[in-house]
Amino acid sequence: MKDNNLNGRHLLAKIFRWTCIAVTGFAVLILGILIYQVTVMGLPWLDMQFMDSFPSRFPERAGIKSAFFGTLWLVGLTALFAIPTGVLAAIYLEEYAKPGKVTRFIELNIANLAGVPSIVYGILGLALFVRFFHLERSVVAGALTMSLLILPVIIIASKESIKAVPQSLRQAAYAVGATPWQVIRHHVLPSAIPGVLTGVILALSRAIGETAPLIMMGALTYIAFIPEGPMDEFTALPIQIFNWTARPQLEFHELASAGIIVLLGVLLIMNSIAVYIRYRGTRSKM
Amino acid sequence: MEEQLTGRPRLGEKILKGAFFCCASISVVTTIAVICILAFETYGFFVEIPITDFLFGTEWTPLLQPKSYGMLPLLCGTLMIVVGSSIVALPVGIASAVYLSEYASDRVRNIVKPVLEILAGIPTVVYGFFALTFITPMLQSIFESTHVFNAASAAIVVGIMVLPMVASMCDDALQSVPDSLREGAYSLGATSFEVTIRIVLPAALSGIFASFVLAISRAIGETMAVTLAAGATPNFTLNPLESIQTMTAYIVQVSLGDTPAGTLTYKTLFAVAAVLFTLTLFLNLTASSVMRRFKETYE
Amino acid sequence: METNEQKSTVLDIQNVSISYGSELAVRNVSMPILEKTITAIIGPSGCGKSTLLRSLNRMNDFIENVEQSGNIMLSGQDLYESGVDPVEVRLRIGMVFQKPNPFPKSIFRNVAWGPTINGLSGDIEERVVTALQQAALWDEVKDRLQDSALNLSGGQQQRLCIARALAMKPEVILMDEPCSALDPVSTSRIEDLLFELKREYTIVIVTHNMQQAARVSEYTAFLENGVLVEFGDTDQVFTRPENQRTEEYVTGRFG
Numbered sequence: 001m002k003d004n005n006l007n008g009r010h011l012l013a014k015i016f017r018w019t020c021i022a023v024t025g026f027a028v029l030i031l032g033i034l035i036y037q038v039t040v041m042g043l044p045w046l047d048m049q050f051m052d053s054f055p056s057r058f059p060e061r062a063g064i065k066s067a068f069f070g071t072l073w074l075v076g077l078t079a080l081f082a083i084p085t086g087v088l089a090a091i092y093l094e095e096y097a098k099p100g101k102v103t104r105f106i107e108l109n110i111a112n113l114a115g116v117p118s119i120v121y122g123i124l125g126l127a128l129f130v131r132f133f134h135l136e137r138s139v140v141a142g143a144l145t146m147s148l149l150i151l152p153v154i155i156i157a158s159k160e161s162i163k164a165v166p167q168s169l170r171q172a173a174y175a176v177g178a179t180p181w182q183v184i185r186h187h188v189l190p191s192a193i194p195g196v197l198t199g200v201i202l203a204l205s206r207a208i209g210e211t212a213p214l215i216m217m218g219a220l221t222y223i224a225f226i227p228e229g230p231m232d233e234f235t236a237l238p239i240q241i242f243n244w245t246a247r248p249q250l251e252f253h254e255l256a257s258a259g260i261i262v263l264l265g266v267l268l269i270m271n272s273i274a275v276y277i278r279y280r281g282t283r284s285k286m
Numbered sequence: 287m288e289e290q291l292t293g294r295p296r297l298g299e300k301i302l303k304g305a306f307f308c309c310a311s312i313s314v315v316t317t318i319a320v321i322c323i324l325a326f327e328t329y330g331f332f333v334e335i336p337i338t339d340f341l342f343g344t345e346w347t348p349l350l351q352p353k354s355y356g357m358l359p360l361l362c363g364t365l366m367i368v369v370g371s372s373i374v375a376l377p378v379g380i381a382s383a384v385y386l387s388e389y390a391s392d393r394v395r396n397i398v399k400p401v402l403e404i405l406a407g408i409p410t411v412v413y414g415f416f417a418l419t420f421i422t423p424m425l426q427s428i429f430e431s432t433h434v435f436n437a438a439s440a441a442i443v444v445g446i447m448v449l450p451m452v453a454s455m456c457d458d459a460l461q462s463v464p465d466s467l468r469e470g471a472y473s474l475g476a477t478s479f480e481v482t483i484r485i486v487l488p489a490a491l492s493g494i495f496a497s498f499v500l501a502i503s504r505a506i507g508e509t510m511a512v513t514l515a516a517g518a519t520p521n522f523t524l525n526p527l528e529s530i531q532t533m534t535a536y537i538v539q540v541s542l543g544d545t546p547a548g549t550l551t552y553k554t555l556f557a558v559a560a561v562l563f564t565l566t567l568f569l570n571l572t573a574s575s576v577m578r579r580f581k582e583t584y585e
Numbered sequence: 586m587e588t589n590e591q592k593s594t595v596l597d598i599q600n601v602s603i604s605y606g607s608e609l610a611v612r613n614v615s616m617p618i619l620e621k622t623i624t625a626i627i628g629p630s631g632c633g634k635s636t637l638l639r640s641l642n643r644m645n646d647f648i649e650n651v652e653q654s655g656n657i658m659l660s661g662q663d664l665y666e667s668g669v670d671p672v673e674v675r676l677r678i679g680m681v682f683q684k685p686n687p688f689p690k691s692i693f694r695n696v697a698w699g700p701t702i703n704g705l706s707g708d709i710e711e712r713v714v715t716a717l718q719q720a721a722l723w724d725e726v727k728d729r730l731q732d733s734a735l736n737l738s739g740g741q742q743q744r745l746c747i748a749r750a751l752a753m754k755p756e757v758i759l760m761d762e763p764c765s766a767l768d769p770v771s772t773s774r775i776e777d778l779l780f781e782l783k784r785e786y787t788i789v790i791v792t793h794n795m796q797q798a799a800r801v802s803e804y805t806a807f808l809e810n811g812v813l814v815e816f817g818d819t820d821q822v823f824t825r826p827e828n829q830r831t832e833e834y835v836t837g838r839f840g
Contacts, residue, residue: 117507209409
């Protein structure tokens with residue numbers, strides 16, 4: 001009858017399916033090893049002494065106090081600059097801008113900025129903030145650079161969630177005589193806020209983990225104090241980790257893993273908050 | 287009493303709109319600033335070093351005597367990272383995406399997708415650490431001639447790093463292929479393999495292609511992992527077990543030292559960054575235009 | 586109208602119930618599908634008619650949480666018996682869907698795809714030409730077989746999907762509201778086509794359009810809430826229904 005070789009074809013389908021599963025499993029395994037490796041190396045070093053000490057030439061006395069607080073300062077200032085700017089830009093693009101060449105140019109621009117390597121932002125920060133505006137190696141210069149870096153991420157995420165607000169809601173509000181800003185303020189933003197927050201948190205996580213731009217700006221220096229104002233010099237967690245990793249001695253590698261645990265812990269907390277907000281957001285819509 | 291419709295000027299609204307527009311235009315200003323800064327300093331560099339020497343020279347020793355400014359070794363180093371990471375990330379990324387999109391149950395998908403997102407958010411310096419403390423020793427135990435800093439280790443780790451992005455984007459592309467096509471194929475007596483390979487993957491091809499282009503762009507721009515794992519020796523070699531230097535690692539190397547503004551070495555930063563920026567911009571534009579056409583096909 | 590006795594039963598649906606999770610979509614349906622006839626399944630939307638149709642070539646296998654009981658016999662063998670390969674079932678029972686779903690390939694490759702992957706014997710090209718002729722599409726596309734199928738109009742795409750099913754020379758063709766996405770002109774072309782096709786093929790068509798059912802089919806099944814309310818000669822179902830609900834439905838009092 002028909003020569004459709006069904007047995008062979010089913011075997012092929014089965015092999016293919018299991019290959020895909022095995023490959024996915026392998027990828028997950030690698031990432032599991034990464035986490036395991038870091039935890040095993042770093043956990044013994046992770047104690048109060050580590051959290052409460054400044055960097056040191058002696059591994060047993062070294063800690064991440066200045067890096068931890070540096071990161072807090074950096075993220076705080078970055079949030080201050082980037083969140084309002086990013087959200088307002090998204091509001092403009094979604095609610096005010098008329099579709100046309102200018103708007104399309106801005107949107108294309110934002111999409112491409114999101115893909116520019118972070119080190120190029122470092123160059124921009126170095127030339128613009130550190131040198132041209134004479135902000136030197138201050139927290140504020142770092143935060144401004146980071147803000148430019150994460151701005152596209154915030155704008156894109158906020159735009160998506162503003163776009164998801166149903167048009168009927170806007171029309172209902174306009175129909176009772178509201179101005180554009182009243183419609184946005186009372187109707188669009190409240191519905192869009194979970195999505196916006198999620199995007200903002202993910203963007204700030206990126207700012208916490210970025211290393212290259214800060215190194216470009218010369219933040220890799222020995223800092224044994226906590227910044228007290230925006231003009232102070234600073235160091236940050238990923239930079240401290242880089243510094244320790246780049247040294248040949250095993251003890252410093254172990255310190256680096258302890259630092260990584262702290263860094264990943266901070267990121268995990270932020271991600272969990274984002275997931276929680278999104279979960280609550282989708283539930284309240286149902 | 288009759289009221290007339292007046293053209294009441296709403297000043298507040300106008301000011302708000304203007305302020306919002308300013309926020310949106312910051313992105314354009316950023317791009318212009320990047321281009322101007324890169325162009326200005328790069329121009330200064332080319333005044334002293336002929337552009338052909340820079341683009342086609344095979345010696346890169348700006349920090350040593352005799353100085354030489356041929357960037358091919360850096361380009362070659364970056365290329366090795368791109369090729370190596372693609373070998374890791376592209377097949378694994380597609381296979382995982384096929385599993386997620388075509389085979390996995392909704393429950394598995396709902397767990398794996400957020401995990402992918404979190405993995406995509408692990409800082410690159412962590413991957414650099416992983417390369418140096420895990421992948422390099424492993425390579426050394428397989429190939430004895432492996433240097434402490436080598437291209438292979440960095441390439442593998444960059445591959446692992448971009449994997450979540452590739453898997454996630456390919457999954458999106460496969461998901462946007464309408465189920466009606468799968469049903470049509472199954473109704474003709476096709477197996478799941480035939481449906482996936484001959485109908486779904488070809489239909490999602492441009493979306494998959496866009497994810498590949500973005501993965502390459504990420505690999506070119508990746509900095510910390512390659513700085514830590516691949517070293518700082520601009521060898522003009524294709525041996526993956528030797529130390530190399532990428533464009534990004536060179537920029538880090540210079541900025542770790544104290545280089546006064548205005549010197550030739552300072553200007554090399556901008557010249558190299560200009561090449562980096564141009565390459566990634568080209569790739570990103572390609573990816574987004576492919577992606578736009580892909581989305582139009584299925585919307 | 587022909588009488589039942591001359592026709593043999595191709596598909597025999599016996600006590601079939603289908604549920605999604607806890608929701609019962611088809612309840613204990615039994616009916617025969619006779620050779621070289623058109624059987625229409627009608628009923629209000631959500632009555633389970635598509636679910637029943639999709640169970641006939643095991644397309645419900647792809648939906649999670651579907652449970653089915655009862656038998657569907659194809660020449661004496663149960664389609665759901667363990668060891669029966671669903672791929673082989675679909676080779677013998679083809680399907681045309683609600684919305685035209687041509688592959689993003691050339692017109693030729695769309696029709697040739699099924700025979701090719703299944704390694705069907707004979708000249709593929711000849712099969713494609715015959716199928717396109719049977720689907721009354723040949724004259725319109727013979728000069729542009731290499732064009733993308735996506736460039737065809739909606740009605741042409743649906744006829745291409747019919748040709749795609751015909752190229753497999755299936756024993757039964759299932760059609761799930763094949764005209765619901767088409768304009769009236771394309772619809773009447775497909776109805777004309779059905780008259781031609783029933784000389785050679787057994788067709789089961791789900792439709793919510795009662796005029797269509799009355800025009801094209803010999804037998805009609807009326808389904809409501811998953812229950813087979815009435816099954817019989819189309820003439821009889823539309824003019825002298827036995828059940829009052831059927832009468833109310835076919836006279837347009839609900840649905």
